[in-house]
Amino acid sequence: MRPSVRLLSLDVQGASRTLYVCSVCRNEARPRPIVARQFLRHASNTPLSERVRRRLWGTDNPPGLKDPYGESLLEKRFGKAKAQPEGETEVVNAAEAAPEAEAIDQLEPGVDYEPATTWDGLERVGHLGGWKNVPRAEADRVGTFGLKKKLRKQGPLFLAAHQAAVEICLMHALNKPLTSVCNVTEHDKAVFKMIWKTKIVPNEAGSWGSALEYHNKQAKEALVYIFEQIGGSQPEAVEQQQAAEETAEVEEFEEAAWEGEEEETSKVPFFGYQDARDKGFLTLSLEDQETKFAFLKRFSQLSGHFFPDNIVHQITTVKQAIDYVQGQLNPKPKKLAEILEHNDRLQSLPNIKVFSKRQTRLHRDDEMGRRKIIEAELRSRGLLA
Amino acid sequence: MPGSDALRALKLLSRSSGGLLSGAETTTQRCLTKSFSRSMATEAQSPVDNLTREVPKPVWNPEPVKATLYSFPSMEPLRFVEYPRNHLLMPLRKDILHRAVVYEGDMTRQGTASTKWRDDVHGSGRKLHAQKGTGRARVGDKKSPIRRGGGVAFGPHPRDFSTELPQKIYDQAWRIALSYRYKRGQLIIVDNEISLPEGATPHIVEEIFKVNCWGRHYGRSTLITDQPKEELFETVRQVGEHAKILDRRDVDVKDLLETGRLIIEKQALDRILSQHSKDLKNKPAKALY
Numbered sequence: 001m002r003p004s005v006r007l008l009s010l011d012v013q014g015a016s017r018t019l020y021v022c023s024v025c026r027n028e029a030r031p032r033p034i035v036a037r038q039f040l041r042h043a044s045n046t047p048l049s050e051r052v053r054r055r056l057w058g059t060d061n062p063p064g065l066k067d068p069y070g071e072s073l074l075e076k077r078f079g080k081a082k083a084q085p086e087g088e089t090e091v092v093n094a095a096e097a098a099p100e101a102e103a104i105d106q107l108e109p110g111v112d113y114e115p116a117t118t119w120d121g122l123e124r125v126g127h128l129g130g131w132k133n134v135p136r137a138e139a140d141r142v143g144t145f146g147l148k149k150k151l152r153k154q155g156p157l158f159l160a161a162h163q164a165a166v167e168i169c170l171m172h173a174l175n176k177p178l179t180s181v182c183n184v185t186e187h188d189k190a191v192f193k194m195i196w197k198t199k200i201v202p203n204e205a206g207s208w209g210s211a212l213e214y215h216n217k218q219a220k221e222a223l224v225y226i227f228e229q230i231g232g233s234q235p236e237a238v239e240q241q242q243a244a245e246e247t248a249e250v251e252e253f254e255e256a257a258w259e260g261e262e263e264e265t266s267k268v269p270f271f272g273y274q275d276a277r278d279k280g281f282l283t284l285s286l287e288d289q290e291t292k293f294a295f296l297k298r299f300s301q302l303s304g305h306f307f308p309d310n311i312v313h314q315i316t317t318v319k320q321a322i323d324y325v326q327g328q329l330n331p332k333p334k335k336l337a338e339i340l341e342h343n344d345r346l347q348s349l350p351n352i353k354v355f356s357k358r359q360t361r362l363h364r365d366d367e368m369g370r371r372k373i374i375e376a377e378l379r380s381r382g383l384l385a
Numbered sequence: 386m387p388g389s390d391a392l393r394a395l396k397l398l399s400r401s402s403g404g405l406l407s408g409a410e411t412t413t414q415r416c417l418t419k420s421f422s423r424s425m426a427t428e429a430q431s432p433v434d435n436l437t438r439e440v441p442k443p444v445w446n447p448e449p450v451k452a453t454l455y456s457f458p459s460m461e462p463l464r465f466v467e468y469p470r471n472h473l474l475m476p477l478r479k480d481i482l483h484r485a486v487v488y489e490g491d492m493t494r495q496g497t498a499s500t501k502w503r504d505d506v507h508g509s510g511r512k513l514h515a516q517k518g519t520g521r522a523r524v525g526d527k528k529s530p531i532r533r534g535g536g537v538a539f540g541p542h543p544r545d546f547s548t549e550l551p552q553k554i555y556d557q558a559w560r561i562a563l564s565y566r567y568k569r570g571q572l573i574i575v576d577n578e579i580s581l582p583e584g585a586t587p588h589i590v591e592e593i594f595k596v597n598c599w600g601r602h603y604g605r606s607t608l609i610t611d612q613p614k615e616e617l618f619e620t621v622r623q624v625g626e627h628a629k630i631l632d633r634r635d636v637d638v639k640d641l642l643e644t645g646r647l648i649i650e651k652q653a654l655d656r657i658l659s660q661h662s663k664d665l666k667n668k669p670a671k672a673l674y
Contacts, residue, residue, distance in 0.1 A: 142459075142596065
């Protein structure tokens with residue numbers, strides 16, 4: 001301890017010393033002795049000239065004027081700085097009070113003014129500078145080709161693949177451009193139902209055009225008519241009256257489909273249908289490049305999944321395309337422990353337990369229910385902090 | 386006689402075991418003995434197996450590589466395009482890629498570090514005090530490298546760090562890098578120009594990256610345009626955590642390998658490939674008589 005500091009603590013030496021406190025803290029905690037007051041002279045509120053007067057007269061209430069010597073040089077230099085803030089605070093207080101008073105004045109009669117405690121609901125003035133704080137512009141809308149939310153379950157994936165396969169089979173049969181099926185994002189429910197009921201029976205030749213097995217004749221005619229239109233050209237002359245009636249119905253569906261495209265896509269994909277009716281489409285061949293392109297394009301549009309080039313190159317059947325998507329959705333676990341944990345054979349064995357982490361004695365104690373007892377005993381012996 | 390001398394020398398050569406003339410015969414014998422020699426305990430392999438094994442047929446017209454073309458903001462697949470196998474299906478050669486990246490790194494080193502040797506430091510060459518008689522260590526001038534404020538001994542000086550790499554290898558490196566991307570499904574070729582609608586903010590870039598799973602969570606992506614576009618670049622660079630954008634002239638092999646995937650304009654890809662296939666275009670030299 002420096003000698004000067006030790007001097008300051010002379011008068012409080014007798015304080016109790018029950019606990020050890022370091023010298024610095026002790027000094028800071030102690031009340032200041034009178035000796036130190038001389039250094040705090042400027043801290044007093046009474047002005048210097050007043051203190052001189054008191055000293056001269058030898059009393060705290062000297063007779064005469066309050067400030068007979070006027071403002072001293074020291075006062076001018078240091079005293080003003082103290083005096084000014086007081087005045088300022090008054091001004092500030094007045095300024096703070098004024099808008100509140102104004103605000104209260106401006107309030108309609110019968111509405112109580114409540115000062116806000118949080119910033120919720122308050123108008124924001126200025127912004128924080130980053131683009132994230134600026135709201136989206138009109139031009140920021142992105143039109144995506146596929147679904148924004150990818151299909152994740154097997155049933156909807158099969159439905160999407162089946163729909164794509166049926167549509168492309170129809171286009172093959174009608175000899176229309178295959179990729180034009182992508183122009184209609186979503187069909188009407190009635191049309192979708194007809195597609196859903198249509199079966200695909202792959203033939204040995206592997207041709208897509210002759211693989212369709214329609215639910216009934218009407219469905220066939222309706223679908224053919226619709227996809228003739230989607231293909232880009234008007235259907236040939238309709239001879240029968242019955243057929244004309246059907247077309248009218250179908251046109252209604254068609255209009256509905258186009259309107260639906262503008263609106264947001266329906267909440268429930270595939271109108272609540274859960275799974276494809278038959279799985280014949282899985283074995284359809286995708287060897288033909290044009291068919292493969294059209295199928296994958298339509299499938300990615302309906303399912304929202306992306307097929308990278310290397311995968312496109314490998315895919316030769318519809319099943320492979322679905323397998324790839326499912327593989328992406330359920331990736332193989334990277335850790336051996338995860339694989340072993342999900343192994344039913346290992347789980348069923350009575351003498352084998354699989355853990356994802358290394359088991360220590362602590363885990364074993366925990367399992368046996370004696371960990372708390374051991375810890376308590378250790379703590380009582382002072383071996384555990 | 387000189388003729389008889391020569392004959393004698395020839396005889397000597399042919400007689401010696403490892404002689405020049407008997408070289409071919411001995412090597413064939415050695416090879417044969419090696420292939421047929423075996424220890425008694427092993428089972429004999431019938432040599433017929435080797436003969437009946439199918440010889441792989443050479444493929445003279447390999448199928449070209451198929452890549453999908455997309456339209457940019459919507460990412461609608463438009464059609465398949467074909468590229469030669471030696472453009473987008475080169476076998477991976479990490480050594481070549483490494484050499485190319487080191488070459489580029491060396492090439493771009495600034496090399497401007499500079500220090501002053503004792504002669505370059507400003508100051509007098511006066512001897513600080515007399516050689517003898519002061520009782521102090523002998524000194525020269527105050528610019529000596531052992532003194533504070535003196536020159537730097539063996540410090541760096543501006544120099545060119547660039548190394549050399551044969552053009553053919555560098556060209557291969559470009560195609561190997563692109564092939565590597567293609568084979569991993571990380572090369573997305575855009576048919577039209579990469580552009581954003583007028584008045585678009587970085588929100589749109591973020592949205593596109595989110596929908597297509599290109600963002601930081603998926604390893605970031607590099608957009609490569611054929612021509613620099615100031616507005617587009619400015620917008621994309623504000624989303625730097627997800628995206629990196631470069632124009633064709635600014636791209637290096639290192640850039641192709643850096644992020645999770647490349648989204649490249651077809652025109653830019655074609656130009657890069659044509660500029661870096663000099664080793665393919667090279668024809669063997671022909672003798673002109």
